[in-house]
Amino acid sequence: MLGGMTNSELVAPSRPRVILDCDPGHDDAVALVVAAHFCDVQGVTTVAGNAPLEQTTHNALVIRDLIGLDAPIHRGSDRPLVAAPRHASSIHGKSGLDGADLPAPTTELDGVDAIEFIVETCRADEGLWLIPTGPLTNIGRAFKMAPDVANRLAGVSLMGGGSFGNFSASAEFNIWADPDAAAIVFDAFDPSTPGNPDGRLVMAGLDVTHQFQLTPSRIERTRKLGGTLAPALAGLFEFFSAAYIERHHPGAMQGAALHDPLAVLAVTHPELFEREHRHVVVETRGEHTAGMTVIDERLLRERSAPNCEVLTAVDDAAAFALVVEAVAAFT
DSSP: OBTTBOHHHHOOOSSOEEEEEEOOOHHHHHHHHHHHHHSEEEEEEEOSSSSOHHHHHHHHHHHHHHHTOOSOEEEOOSSOSSSOOOOOHHHHOTTSSTTSOOOOOOSOOOBSOHHHHHHHHHHHSTTOEEEEOSOSHHHHHHHHHOTTHHHHOSEEEEEOOOSSOSSSSSOOHHHHHOHHHHHHHHHHTOTTSTTOOSSEEEEEOHHHHTTSBOOHHHHHHHHTTOTTHHHHHHHHHHHHHHHHHHHSOTTSOSSOBOOTHHHHHHHHOGGGEEEEEEEEEEOOSOTTTTTOEEEEOOOOTTSOOOOEEEEEEEOHHHHHHHHHHHHHHTO
16 A cells, blocks of 8 residues: 555556646656656646746747647646746746757647636546646636536646745745635645545645756766757756756755656556645745645644645656656657
8 A cells, every 4th residue: 555545546547638737847848758658648738837928838839849749739827817927937047948959849839728728628528637737827717717627537636835845935836826726726626615526636746856856867867868859858957957956055956856747657657656645725825825735734533634645755766767768759
């Protein structure tokens, strides 16, 4: 048994059907590669986050072309539901994918209606996974517009949150960037809510993603794959890791935390993870805690029923081997 779940409960479909909602972003780019290799990608939706929306959409188109992904890309929200736009140029650079000379996209955007695309696709094809790796604005707007969507999903596997923060002392960037949208998503899976969905909410937060770092040896392992994609990713990894190491105290990080692919691998290879079932809510208004994912770890009988599978540990060597396999498939 792993994290309170039996092996049968951890078995994933051979190629789960997914929509990837992202804000590329170095680690989002890898999540796209991993999803393209291990999933049946029904579509990609973009959101402002690591960079403004036009840039994150451009980056998604670039990665789609590089790997020949046969899936539509729909542009989504350019700002949070309530807060002012927030970006992460200190980590990802002005372009969102600084560190490599990437080609211009050769394919066109499929639509500018990401929220409608999410709603219509999930209604037409029940049992999909939504995998958001950026701020949850598109997903929150979709759930708000069409509350039935949450009931039609296999689940939501997101990168975000954790028991500590990175863009504030208590909040991780994706949740901090749009806490109001994140609160809608987490509340949708609250078992006390009437019509609570049968699907699952899985959170790959900083507690687990900081265990998955781009060490120099892993960057070199990627570069040695050769071809076109792998050297480009190695360049991205070097920029990404340098930004992480510069922002942390000496010795705190060996390289960048490769956050976003874990949200994909949690669906495709759930056996890699340890997890705990917890009740998680999002603080939306605290002066020092806006964007915090409040994880109820009390042992009291009267604590709220769990709404979330919180990933707590990962077999990082096995996870990176799967990233290498995915990159090699497109090299």
